[in-house]
Amino acid sequence: MTKKLLDSLFYVLFLFIGYFIWKFQVEKSFNLLTIYTLTVGFSFICFLFNIEIKKALPILFLSGLFMMYCFELKDGVIHYHYRQFFILLAIYASLLCTLIPRYPLLYKKIAAVVWMILIAGIYLLKGNEISTYRYIPYVIGSFFMFRTVSYLHELKFIKKEASVLDNINYFLLVPNFSLPLFPIVDYKSFITSYEGVNTNTLKRASLFVCRGFFQLILYRIIYHDIIFPISEIHTTSDVFIYVLSNFLTILRVIGAFHIAIGLVVLTGYNIPDLFNNIFFSTGFSNLWRRTNMYWKNFIIKIFYYPIYFKIKRIGIYSALFIATFICFFITWFLHTYQWFWIKSSFPIELKDAIFWGSFCLLVAINTLLQQKDLDRSTPKKASPPYDFIQQAFYGLIVLVVMSVLWSIWTSDSLYNWWSVMTLAQNINLHAIAKCLYIGVFYLCIASAYHFYQKHKEKKLLFIKKNMTVISYVGFIAFIGGIFLSMVIARHLNNMYFGLRIIPIVSERLNKADMMNIDNGYYTNLISTNNYCSQVWTNDYDINKNPTQYINMHATRPTYDILLAENIPNTVLKFKDNMTYSINSDGQHDKTYAKVKPDSCYRIVLLGGSYECGNGVSDGEDFLSKVETALNQQYVARINGEVKHIELINFSVNGYMLMQRFYQYQDKARAWHPDAVFLFLHTDYRQRITNYVSRLVYGENKINDPYLRDLIAKKQITKHDDNDALLKKLGDDADSINTYAIHGISAMTHQDNTRLIAVFLPAVKDIVMARDTNFNNYVCQRFDMKLLSLADVFYSQKNKDLSLSDVDFHPNKKANDLIAKKLLDNIILHQDYLNIQFTKK
Amino acid sequence: MTIENIKEEVKNYIKETIVQGDSVELLDETPLISGGIVDSISTLKMVDFLEVKFGIEFQPHEVDRENLDTIDLIAKFVLSKK
Numbered sequence: 001m002t003k004k005l006l007d008s009l010f011y012v013l014f015l016f017i018g019y020f021i022w023k024f025q026v027e028k029s030f031n032l033l034t035i036y037t038l039t040v041g042f043s044f045i046c047f048l049f050n051i052e053i054k055k056a057l058p059i060l061f062l063s064g065l066f067m068m069y070c071f072e073l074k075d076g077v078i079h080y081h082y083r084q085f086f087i088l089l090a091i092y093a094s095l096l097c098t099l100i101p102r103y104p105l106l107y108k109k110i111a112a113v114v115w116m117i118l119i120a121g122i123y124l125l126k127g128n129e130i131s132t133y134r135y136i137p138y139v140i141g142s143f144f145m146f147r148t149v150s151y152l153h154e155l156k157f158i159k160k161e162a163s164v165l166d167n168i169n170y171f172l173l174v175p176n177f178s179l180p181l182f183p184i185v186d187y188k189s190f191i192t193s194y195e196g197v198n199t200n201t202l203k204r205a206s207l208f209v210c211r212g213f214f215q216l217i218l219y220r221i222i223y224h225d226i227i228f229p230i231s232e233i234h235t236t237s238d239v240f241i242y243v244l245s246n247f248l249t250i251l252r253v254i255g256a257f258h259i260a261i262g263l264v265v266l267t268g269y270n271i272p273d274l275f276n277n278i279f280f281s282t283g284f285s286n287l288w289r290r291t292n293m294y295w296k297n298f299i300i301k302i303f304y305y306p307i308y309f310k311i312k313r314i315g316i317y318s319a320l321f322i323a324t325f326i327c328f329f330i331t332w333f334l335h336t337y338q339w340f341w342i343k344s345s346f347p348i349e350l351k352d353a354i355f356w357g358s359f360c361l362l363v364a365i366n367t368l369l370q371q372k373d374l375d376r377s378t379p380k381k382a383s384p385p386y387d388f389i390q391q392a393f394y395g396l397i398v399l400v401v402m403s404v405l406w407s408i409w410t411s412d413s414l415y416n417w418w419s420v421m422t423l424a425q426n427i428n429l430h431a432i433a434k435c436l437y438i439g440v441f442y443l444c445i446a447s448a449y450h451f452y453q454k455h456k457e458k459k460l461l462f463i464k465k466n467m468t469v470i471s472y473v474g475f476i477a478f479i480g481g482i483f484l485s486m487v488i489a490r491h492l493n494n495m496y497f498g499l500r501i502i503p504i505v506s507e508r509l510n511k512a513d514m515m516n517i518d519n520g521y522y523t524n525l526i527s528t529n530n531y532c533s534q535v536w537t538n539d540y541d542i543n544k545n546p547t548q549y550i551n552m553h554a555t556r557p558t559y560d561i562l563l564a565e566n567i568p569n570t571v572l573k574f575k576d577n578m579t580y581s582i583n584s585d586g587q588h589d590k591t592y593a594k595v596k597p598d599s600c601y602r603i604v605l606l607g608g609s610y611e612c613g614n615g616v617s618d619g620e621d622f623l624s625k626v627e628t629a630l631n632q633q634y635v636a637r638i639n640g641e642v643k644h645i646e647l648i649n650f651s652v653n654g655y656m657l658m659q660r661f662y663q664y665q666d667k668a669r670a671w672h673p674d675a676v677f678l679f680l681h682t683d684y685r686q687r688i689t690n691y692v693s694r695l696v697y698g699e700n701k702i703n704d705p706y707l708r709d710l711i712a713k714k715q716i717t718k719h720d721d722n723d724a725l726l727k728k729l730g731d732d733a734d735s736i737n738t739y740a741i742h743g744i745s746a747m748t749h750q751d752n753t754r755l756i757a758v759f760l761p762a763v764k765d766i767v768m769a770r771d772t773n774f775n776n777y778v779c780q781r782f783d784m785k786l787l788s789l790a791d792v793f794y795s796q797k798n799k800d801l802s803l804s805d806v807d808f809h810p811n812k813k814a815n816d817l818i819a820k821k822l823l824d825n826i827i828l829h830q831d832y833l834n835i836q837f838t839k840k
Numbered sequence: 841m842t843i844e845n846i847k848e849e850v851k852n853y854i855k856e857t858i859v860q861g862d863s864v865e866l867l868d869e870t871p872l873i874s875g876g877i878v879d880s881i882s883t884l885k886m887v888d889f890l891e892v893k894f895g896i897e898f899q900p901h902e903v904d905r906e907n908l909d910t911i912d913l914i915a916k917f918v919l920s921k922k
Contacts (some may be wrong), residue, residue, distance in 0.1 A: 142879055157901040272874075300880055305900035308884060320881060367881055515870060 003199070010202040013265075013472075014040045017209055020479060026216055027178065034067050035178040039398040040261045046199045054165060054194055054270040060267070062171040065089060068177045069139075083134075083202070091140055092172070099148065100167045105155055110574070112148050120340075132183060141341030142180035146298065146384050147171055147618035150187040162191040167624065175263040180342050183274055183294040185264070186301070196268040203468065204270065208262030210475045215255030217482070222248045230420055237434035239424040244438070246410060247403035254278070257292070280449045281398050282391045285370065295331075303330050317371070321364050328360030338637035345553050351417075388454055392446035394508060396439060416721040430572040555580055555653055560701045562659050562666075563694060566652055578617040586667075588612050589624070589649040596672050601835060602637060602644040605666045606660040606744070607651035614653065616805040616812050623649050626817035630826070634837040643835065648673070656691040657684065658707065669747060675754040675833055678744060678784070680775045681762055686732040689726045692736070706739055738778060745782040756832050757784045758825075760818065762803040763793065763810050785832040792821040841922070846894070846915040853889050854911070858882050869913040873905050883908060890914070897922040 018040060020026070020435060023034050040058045046053040071078065098111035119137045147170060155161075162170075170190050176182045178602055195201050224249040226245040254275050262275050274294055281287035288296060301381040313589035317373040332352055340346045384390075412415035456464040462468065553572055570582040596602050604622055605611055613621020619628075630636065636643045650660070650668040660678065668676070681687075692711065697718045702708040703762045714728045726733065748755040759775050779786045793801060793814070801814035810818060831835050851866055857886055859866065872878040878886065886908070887898050896918060907917040 285879075285881075301901075301904075304880075305884075305903050309900045310900070312888075316885065320884065371881060371885070 004167055007199050008200055010206050011040065011047070013206050014044075014209070017206075017213055017217065021212060024217065025212065027259075030178040030180070031068060032259070034176045034375075035064055035175055036259075036263065038063055039174055039266055043197055043266045043268075047202075049115060051576070053197050054169065055673050057165075057169045057171065057174075057267055061087075064174045064177045065092075079665050088136060088139065090732050092143075093135065094166060095140070095144060096171060100164055100170070101150065102161070105152070108155070109152055112152060113145075130397055138342060139177070139181060142182060143171060143173075143176050144342040145338065146184040147187070148534075150184065150298060154187045156381075156487075158188065159323045166191045166194070169267075169269070173264055174267070175202070175260040179260045181253065181255050181256070181338070182260060182300045183292065185271060185294060186297055189271055189623060190269055190321055190577065193272075194268055195270045197266070201265050201268060201270050205262045205266035207471060208258050208265060210257030210471065211263060212260075213788055214475060215251045215258060217478075219249060219251035219255060222251065225601065227781065230416075230672050233420060236424045236427045237429040237431035237438075239420060240435045240438065242420065243403045243407045244399070247399070247406040250278075250406070252686065278447065279399060280392075280395050280446050282450075283370070284366040284398060284401075286366075288306060288359075290364045299327050299331055299334075303327050308411045311594065317368055321368060324364040325360055326365070328356050328363075332356040336607055336838045342810050351408050351411060351414055354414075355405050358405055377767055388450035389443070389447050391450040392443045395446045395450075397444065413719075415723075419720075419724055422712065448688045532788075533563035544737060554580060554588075557696070557698075558700075561662050561695065561703055561707070562652075562655075563691075563698070564652065565699060577721075580614075581618050587649055592646060592648055592671075594671060596646075597644075599642070600662050600676075601638065601645055601648050601833070602646045602648065602671065602673045603662075603675045603833075604671060604673040604678055605647060605649045605651055605677045606655075606664055606668065607649075608660075608681075609651075609679075609809060610681070610762070611649065611651045613815060614809045615807065616815050620812060620815060622650075622815045622819035622822060623647055625815070626823050626826070629819070630837070634827070637836045637838070638834060642787075647677075651679070657690065657737045657740040658691060658704075661743040663703075664744050665747060669751070672751075673753055675756060676744065677756055677758050677787075678741070679758050679760055680778075681760060682775075684737050686726070686775055687693050688733050689735050692729065693725050707736065734774060737774065738781070741778050741784075742784055743785070754833060755782070755784050757786045759786060759788045759790060760821065761790055761793065763814055785829065787822065787829060787832070788823040789818060789825065790820045792817055841894075843915045843919055846918050849893060849909050850886075850911050850914050850918075853886065853893075854878070857885070857889075864898075866911070868915075869910050871909055872911070872913050873909045878908075890918060894922065 003207050010290075016038055017031070022035055026032055037061065038584045042056070042063070043053065045051065046056060053081070065088060066085055067090055070081050071082065095115055098115065099108055103111075119140055151167075151170065159454075159696055170185070170187060173182070173185065176181055194578070226241065227249070228238075228242070230242075245247075257274055261271060264271055266616050274292065276290040276293065278287060278290045281290055304323050304327045306828075307326055309321060310321040314322075336346055336348055336352070372480070407415050408414070409421075416702055452460055452463065537582060553565060554570050556567050557563065558565050566582045566586040566588060568582055568584050568586045572580040580588070580589055585591070585594070611621075611623060615622070618624070624647075627645060630647075636645055648671060650663055652663065655663065664676065695707075697709060699718065702711065710732060714732065716725060716728055720728065745755055747753075757775065757779050775786070778784065796814075801817075802808045827837050847868060854872070856864060856878075870877070871885065883903060887903055891897060902917070905915070908914055
């Protein structure tokens, strides 16, 4: 009884960790809290009532399936999607039927291949509608992509076949729901590891979860406080810190994997450890042995040994070398295969080859040298007393080399990577001191680690014996430290609290990624095939990011200065009956007569994605609402004559000022507007840089002489990334924007059309610095009237206004706020339009 | 050849070529692979030694903790192959 009571304390710890996961929004985008709560709750019930958890696990799976894909809480109302639940259930059941029963192995293999082809087929069928079922292959793929391989491989040799229940539990690992990138659990290890819920499994599970949580928070600190945008790299030390910190983001995967394994152990299957302090490796082969041991064992068992045995006649060292090389090639391929199942992309790039090829060579050479060294030295010399410092030093070399390789692997392109590396030439004393400081800091920690490893059996036995307690105390101190920082920061300095603490305790993007998203950098999922990026998010629910979908399906390339235009007569359907339509004239609006009726006052709108109303249904965007309100609630008169107000939306997703200029010149001007609303935001320098980059990179026809000459003068090439471009353009970035507004202003002046600037702030993180100097400058210079909506989101929470965590466009609530603010401004400044509005 | 002979041969091999003077206590039940004493490359070299010494032939799937994790398991496995 006492033992049971003591064991139940573990669940108190799990409860606390659950609270922290909720409070800190850990892996919120993957709904980790749901799966964590379910698993812990389920394990506790089994523990309390002495239920054999193994037999009850399919119920946990069904609950997970229900909670993740059937149950949805939205605006305080519960929605059910039974169809999705049953479709997924049917697919899982069919897959298990083909794999589990005692059919001949060949049948199972054929069945597995047929299933994979079928699911891959669903993958590749992309309709013009965002289907709520689109995520199904992702879910199935992440569950079966590797475990099927391990299962079919083991069946050939297994002496005693496992029970059907063990097989089912192997395939239906519940944490996989919220962690699609899941460790490759070995079939044989899994089925032989069952212990049930006992002190040992509870202890191990809690340690795994604590460690995972700690690593994920550490990742956030690195992601927000250490990683900085490439444009801020100037010296050797900046390059050094940039490269190291990028490698450290691997903590995200390590942390998530530890939580996943912890939850599996909590269900009674006491599977082995996964990572072994990878930052303290003493060589490249040592690093390979410490990193994701499940992956390493999978590769060794399925590929390495069979290859080695086939070729070992050529000599042991040659066979080892060749087998290692082939296996790294397979590892590269399997990483890509993994992305196919999780994100339906199949990225094969030169930088992957460089990363895996170099890593392979280093491991192979390191292994051979070690083996030859072993062969030579008999007997081995006693290790020197200070060898832990030597090991730490080797660790530093491994860390630096791996960081450099990692930076290649995760870079956008080799050209960009090289342009960052060349900045390391800017060396000065301060930079050298900074690098040395980091190096010495690492050496101290690593030496302590190796010292402990060396002496833990004798001198440090006390620490070894009490390591579990030390770990718990350390974890509590860590969490306590964060809470304390929150309290102190909140009391001392609110701004500091906002900038430093909030990003750590909540899931949000850092400055570099925010800038990239703002610029549409991730629109085509270019760089999100990166395990560690916070931007990397599952596309189960593409509805979370409608802008990306609209860009892909509602616009088409023009191969000129506009880059893209709306596709006329397009209708996109999202879930919840939401539609996004383009009319026959290519406007995201209802249809208007091109010839302006006499009784009409026509305003054309030039904007980008905000003004397109991404993520809200047709008619619910702020511009449609303002138009409706102006006509329904007010009577508009010019010189006593009643006018009907038309607001025609010429905005196109992703349009910057230069494109708006040409949109007006080539299209909107012909609609003879009485006024033009030119929407202005912030960060135009960054936006125009992104625009020029896309223009040059896509080899589009630059039919504007000013821009063409400027690009030639600044020697801008398609190899320049945004940051390099920003440096090359300098103040000319603002000049391009000024030029564009000047162009619009000249045309409107010539046509006697009123040009009114509308300043609309972005629904953005408080971390982003904003400045509106440019807007004020251009309004003064071109004598534009300004309708400022600067305080439209005042006292609102940003997260309540964005479409999602990955799409910062205004949601319905934000659109309503903007509509009201804009309407009030138009009425207040009706003289700008030369209209008299009277309330009906 | 008895199981004890095999154990002795294996123990000597591990001491001479893998452990090499490290203060590791080698008992019949000492975990070799799961205890980190023998890594994957050393395992393959040990397999090579066992094949030559005892005239047996390993299959790739037999290079496994189930057969090679302790001196005791190795000896039993070798005996079963002979």
